[in-house]
Amino acid sequence: xxxxxxxxxxxxxxxxxxxxxxxxxxxVLTAEKxxxxxxxxxxxxxxxxxxxxxxxxxxKPLHIPTVLTLFDSWIPLELPSTLxxxxxxxxxxxxxxxxxxxxxxLAPKDPLRTAVTLLDRxxxxxxxxxxxxRVVGVVGREDLVRLLLTGDDVVD
Numbered sequence: 001x002x003x004x005x006x007x008x009x010x011x012x013x014x015x016x017x018x019x020x021x022x023x024x025x026x027x028v029l030t031a032e033k034x035x036x037x038x039x040x041x042x043x044x045x046x047x048x049x050x051x052x053x054x055x056x057x058x059x060k061p062l063h064i065p066t067v068l069t070l071f072d073s074w075i076p077l078e079l080p081s082t083l084x085x086x087x088x089x090x091x092x093x094x095x096x097x098x099x100x101x102x103x104x105x106l107a108p109k110d111p112l113r114t115a116v117t118l119l120d121r122x123x124x125x126x127x128x129x130x131x132x133x134r135v136v137g138v139v140g141r142e143d144l145v146r147l148l149l150t151g152d153d154v155v156d
Contacts, residue, residue, distance in 0.1 A: 005115055006108030008147055009129045009137030015040045018047060018096030025095050026055055036125030038135045039099045046135050048099040051125030055098070105130045106139060112147075115139045 016025055016037045028037065029052060036051025104118045106129045118127055119141055129137035 003112050003147075004108065005106045005110045005112065005129055005139055006137070008112065008115075008143050009106075009108070009139050010143060011137050013038060013128075013135050013138055015135060016050065016095050017042070018094065018099060020095045022055065022093060022095065022098070025050060029055075034126070035140060036138075038126075038128040038138065039095055040135060044135075045133050046105070046128060046130050048101040049103040049124060049126060049128055050095050050099050053125060054100065100124065103128070107131060108136060112144075116144065119144070 014028060014032050014034055014037050016028060016039055018039055018041070020028075025037070029035065036049055036053075038049055039047045041047055103124050104122050104127060106115055106118070106127050108129055108131055115127060118124075119139075126138045126140045128135050129139060
């Protein structure tokens, strides 16, 4: 039988609000022993995801863009938007400042192969499972490892 994301997802989802301060996010991740959390608005609508790697990246020093000097001119080798993102990152004070609004999501009917591929390819701590704009579960590496303990193949 081919398992789906809905078969293995964690249904007890810990979410955070975009207004939550970063300290509260760190406390939630630590207390709940999770690596990331979906971000939802007050009505429960999914907005994105935030995780440990976002907090760690927040503490990283500002990256000064690389430039090329040619005939007394400076030519930036990175897009201006990169510097803008860097400045936003170090100035972040709330979950809303760090939320990854473009993080991949899954649907409950997606095959496990999709979850495996996304966790391997993307820079995310968890994959929210979204249905009708609401978070109905999450899939993390731990869920896939737990499946191996049952003797089932992660991907059929």
